[in-house]
Amino acid sequence: MKNYLIKVKQNWLEALHNKAFRIDLVVGLGVLCLLCVFNYYFFYYIEHLSSGIVLNDWVLARLPAKDVSIPIVCFEGSVFVLLFIRSSIKPVIFITFLIGSLFIFITRDLTIGISQLRAPVGIIELKDPIGSIVYRSGFITRDLFYSGHVSFIFLVYLCMYDRMDKYYILFAVFFLAFLLLIQHVHYFTDVIAAPFFSFLCFWSAKKILNLQGIKEP
Numbered sequence: 001m002k003n004y005l006i007k008v009k010q011n012w013l014e015a016l017h018n019k020a021f022r023i024d025l026v027v028g029l030g031v032l033c034l035l036c037v038f039n040y041y042f043f044y045y046i047e048h049l050s051s052g053i054v055l056n057d058w059v060l061a062r063l064p065a066k067d068v069s070i071p072i073v074c075f076e077g078s079v080f081v082l083l084f085i086r087s088s089i090k091p092v093i094f095i096t097f098l099i100g101s102l103f104i105f106i107t108r109d110l111t112i113g114i115s116q117l118r119a120p121v122g123i124i125e126l127k128d129p130i131g132s133i134v135y136r137s138g139f140i141t142r143d144l145f146y147s148g149h150v151s152f153i154f155l156v157y158l159c160m161y162d163r164m165d166k167y168y169i170l171f172a173v174f175f176l177a178f179l180l181l182i183q184h185v186h187y188f189t190d191v192i193a194a195p196f197f198s199f200l201c202f203w204s205a206k207k208i209l210n211l212q213g214i215k216e217p
Helices: 002-016 019-047 069-089 091-115 129-135 148-159 163-183 188-211
Strands: none
Touching: 002 019, 002 069, 002 091, 019 091, 069 091, 069 148, 069 163, 091 148, 091 188, 148 163, 148 188, 163 188
């Protein structure tokens, strides 16, 4: 444990010696806070819109609606714990995830605002403590296209280096997507589109970091 903490300290001190890394970290965390505040009002607005359509989802219509909040939260939590452990050793993982997350927040706001979908038939409230922190206003039913759960978990997959980590997180992505459909909190198109958007956000983050000379260890 002592050697681990020493390595964490050394790696983060080395990363923070890079001016570009420091700027990205401070600005990234600041923008993240602003986006969280904005999303509180944005999702309140989206949730209370009178317009919008309910999709005729062939896949959801053939799946039983069940409350699977516990396994969803467990899979989600395990991936973020793994992210914390790996990024404590490799700060580049954290900064890549941070910048990629900003792009996900922004693009999701755009796609949700444009699509303005109504909640799927048979939706069951997802008891997600992470979502509650972000939204601060209870269960949101219209944050649909594209799935935040799938996109953020897939972003973690893209940021990781270890092969076994990637195998586990990729399994978590597929299983989480399936569970979200079982809970009827997303349409099939929401979960299918999420990895594509996530990859674009990851690619954009890597481009920015590469231009700044912040590369893989």
